[in-house]
Amino acid sequence: MPLTSVSTADGSLLISWAFSAPAQAVWAGFTDAALLSQWLGRSLECEARTGGTIVVDHSGGYLSRSVITDMDEPRRLATSWEFPEEPESRISIRLGDTEAGAVMDFVHYGLGTLVDSYGPGWITHLVYLEAAVAGAAIPAAQFWPLHSTFETLYTASVAADAVTG
Template identity: 65%
Template sequence: MPLSSLATEDDSLTISWLLAVPAQTVWAGFRDPALLSQWLGRPLVCDAKTGGMIVVDHGGGCLSRSVVTEADEPRRLAMTWDFPDEPDSQIAFALHPAESGTRMELVHNGLGSLVDSYGPGWVTHLTYLEAAVGGTPLPWSQFWPLHTSFEMLYGAADATAAAAPSR
């Protein structure tokens, strides 16, 4: 898992991830319904162009609805994030060439008090994205056990940071 950084500030989450594939291949993970279904959920609408919509069923009828606000293939995808019972927020994926493939930066703004809960979720989804674009999709039956592991690690890291003496 090439997670290179994860940070929260106020109501924003930023994750940097290294993927061993070109940016165009990562971009396919955003616009190809077959790949999107391997990492985010079942796409009901998948129109990853500026002004388009992406609607994903995350299971049990829980739908995320996004309006694409910027699509600059294969460099940047920005969209709204409307998830049930949560404040509306915004997501941006920026793709940068890297020596071994692509460095992706995900910024999720407007999360409010949910900012810390989104870290493990995005790390899990990005693990699935990495596998999907790498040609070895992970079974959905492993999503929640993996998510639980990331929650435990994320909580342990927060506890360690809180216990560290300030300088």
């Protein structure tokens, strides 16, 4: 798992990630319905264009809805993020190529007090994205066990940061 950093500030979550795949392949994970379904949830709608809508079924009747507000393939993607019973927030993704693959800065803005609950979830989803882009999808049944592990690690890391702060 090439998670390179996680930080929170002002109710926003920033995750930096290194992929062994090129930026174009990672980009497809965000804009191709079949790949999106392998890492985020079942894609119900995936219009990969500025103004387009992405709707994902996370199971149990939980649908996320995003509108693409800005995109520059394969470098930049910005969307709204709507999830049931939560205030609307925003996501920004920046991709760049390296000799080893791609690097990504993923920022989820406007989470407020939900910021720490989103950390383990996005890390788990990004592990699934990495696997999907590599052509080695992880079974959906592994999501919650992985999430539980990342939640434990994330909580310990946040506690350690508060002490050393």
